[in-house]
Amino acid sequence: MIVPPPRQELAILTMTFANLPQPLAAALEGHGYTALTPVQSAVTEAEAHGRDLVVSAQTGSGKTVAFGLAMAGELLGDEATLPFATAPLALVVAPTRELALQVSRELTWLYAPTQARIATCVGGMDPSRERRALSHGAHIVVGTPGRLRDHLERGALDLSALRCVVLDEADEMLDMGFREDLEELLDATPEGRRTLLFSATMPKPIEALARRYQRDALRISTVGEARGHGDIAYRAVAVAPAEIEAAVVNLLRFHEAETAMLFCATRDNVRRLHATLVERGFTAVALSGEHSQSERNNALQALRDRRARVCVATDVAARGIDLPSLSLVVHVEIPRDAETLQHRSGRTGRAGKKGTAVLIVPFPRRRRVEMMLRGARINADWVDVPTPEAIRAQDRERLLETILAPVETDEADMEIARTLLEQRTAEELAAALVRAHRAALPQPEELLSGTDEGRKQATHRAGFEDVVWFRMDVGRRQNADPRWILPTLCRRGHASRQEIGAIRIAPNDTWFQVPRAIADRFADAVRRTADPEGGDENGIHIEPAPDGPREMARDNRRGAANDGPRGPRRPMRGRPEGKPHRKGPPRQRG
CATH class of the missing domain: 3.30.70.330 (RRM (RNA recognition motif) domain)
Structure with a gap:
């Protein structure tokens, strides 16, 4: 079993990518990579070459690039480019549409120098277009279990030439009920293919799947003893139940994250919170099961294009979403368990970047959340909801930094500036600039409980x-x-x-x-x-x-x-019969 060196050692390690195929090394360098993450380094070690792999890695650890590098030997060999393929050479199966589309984007830039053709097959898309892409020759096929099985049964997906199959987030796929789909896909692959199984956790069903479809698999783990993500700062705020939405507003205003994701438990709550934020002046999008694939794609594109900065989502809709600019996750409603807490929080703090996860906790439920955090081995700082005064102080610092930053101007800009200076003093113009900046910001809330x-x-x-x-x-x-x-x-x-x-x-x-x-x-x-x-x-x-x-x-x-200090209490006299008191009230006069 390979256990890679810790992240802090890799941060000072200079990687030359000498053990990688030249086209992929060039793609990594062109994409700004200076070092491999622990999971990427582990799958490219000599011991892992050509073997089936069972990889335990958390979200945000660079898994997509890792299995892209791992299967390069089977796809490229000693060649720099891939020849025309009549049938796919590699198959990547992911649990959700969003994750499959993300994987496809990552593999597209990684394999661009090799002239690889990548086809994506997911639910909600035009199946006839996907069949045409498969018939025209695809080296790598990425898809969700149900859609891939449909193409297989219709004869559009030929797996006879497959050299490598990747199951990404295999534990999620089994939890979502895709066991039969996965087994049918794997049964249709050749005996000699490599099987790479990536999973954040290793429950018994995953181990059974590995035993059935893998041979002498190498275990690779990049999950340490501390289950909380090392690049995520956890905070918790206790509020009155009636002031949760006001707390969300103040957290968004205080952090002013480039992109923030808010998690709710139900579609109705997503719809209601999204409407509240839009009304308050935030540029927000919503993601839940009631949205079509086209609506989801438009929402994610708005976040990537910076046309929106806040995403309100349910747990299911947010699976597999990777937004490089996402630095703040807010648990508007308490996650149902520690695994959900970590999965939500794992949307930020990815690939070495820092992130913040904030839990909004109704006062009566604080004890439950404290137990959940202890069970997950996460140290969260309990802090107050940001006050309007603290938010305005942050606004002042950000405003000064923005206005005093160097800017490029042309003659037209300078002409307008000279005209303004002729009609107003410099102080008046600076005040007007500050006022315009503040007018564009949603107003913070005055929380009664804080x-x-x-x-x-x-x-x-x-x-x-x-x-x-x-x-x-x-x-x-x-x-x-x-x-x-x-x-x-x-x-x-x-x-x-x-x-x-x-x-x-x-x-x-x-x-x-x-x-x-x-x-x-x-x-x-x-x-x-x-x-x-x-x-x-x-x-x-x-x-x-x-x-x-x-x-x-x-x-x-x-x-x-x-x-003693915690002894029994006497029941209240005169309480209606048949309505026992739950918490032992103090005695009153008869």
């Missing part, structure tokens, strides 16, 4: 002498915090932040004040915004508590004396 004013709502204020106490069934043990409690109360009770008084947080309960003048209106709004069980989407119940938290300190002292 401001000093919001945090001060937990203290008593003048005008709250006549109040009614209410109670929530969450406390310190459930990560209760005024930063998310206050927005939750405003949303549930249809109240402003000025209408919420003191907030008292106990181990299992939270008490807060509402002016008596609006108490009935507040209670009615809470009932109307509750689910059938009386809670909200996070299971939080709110109810009037006329006696207030006066007994709370005494109960806590009793609990500490009798049962």
Whole structure:
């Protein structure tokens, strides 16, 4: 098993590409390569030549170029160019249309000096055009399992001359239910062909596939003990559930990434967030299962052409997308597991470039996210959502850098500049330039849960002498915090932040004040915004508590004396029969 040297050693290693075919070495140098990535270096070692390979490598590690280099010996031999082919010499199978198209683009520039003909066969494209491309002779065929199987069964795809087959992201293909398609394709290939199996993980189904279709395969692993991607900085921000979209706006404005990708769990959420961002002035595109292949292609091209800077997508739609300018990934909705977290985040920090992944975490779900991060061995910094003041400070730095950068001008530009100077002072012109720049930027959001004013709502204020106490069934043990409690109360009770008084947080309960003048209106709004069980989407119940938290300190002292700091609590008296309390409220007077 080959384990390549770590990235930091490769960064200072000067590669001459002497062990590569000359046309491919020239293509790499022309594309700006000065060194091979670990997986690319490993597959070109002498021990790997001519052998079947099982390669474990993370997304963004240069896998496409790696298997392009690995199969060069079978395709080129000692020749500099490829002769006309009546049947494909190499087959690359990828799980999604986007990944297959990306692989085709990468192999096109890598094999351009060899005059290779590459055909792409994916769902959503014109199959008759693909059949014509296959009939005219293609050296390399790239496609998705279903479309390739269709061409094979119709007699348009001839695999009899195949010398090499590559299964890219094989674990994803098995997870997506393509086992039968892959087996039919592999069964149609010659016995002597090489099989290169690339997979980010190696579950048992992958090992079974390797045993059946490979011979004496060499294992190559570039996945280290730390599962988090080394070139990705992970951050997490905790917000009130009602302020997630505002947090997205501020994160985009603070980072001002050349390209950013936002992940949502459902098509509806993608549609809603995309509409919100476009309305706020962001140039954004959407990718989900409801979009046609043409719409997806147009969206990706807009990102590559810089006509759009933000992509809102579901997990499935974003598989296989590679955007070199992508430097920010935002998990708008928490990924379902650690593998999804890493797959999403792996869209950035690719091929040695740095990237940032930010998780937006509703306050009640922070503990779950912390457990997920520990399980994935990812160290994430918990930070506050960028404030408008921090965003404006960043804007100032970027504005100065942009305006003071050297620019090329022609005589027409200088003539306009002289005319402007005749009519306005230099200071007035500079101010107009700054104003024009700021006017083009979306305005940041003032998050209630992240401001000093919001945090001060937990203290008593003048005008709250006549109040009614209410109670929530969450406390310190459930990560209760005024930063998310206050927005939750405003949303549930249809109240402003000025209408919420003191907030008292106990181990299992939270008490807060509402002016008596609006108490009935507040209670009615809470009932109307509750689910059938009386809670909200996070299971939080709110109810009037006329006696207030006066007994709370005494109960806590009793609990500490009798049962220890985390001893059992006495149930609330007078609670409706058949509706047990979930988190043990404090005792009240009878």
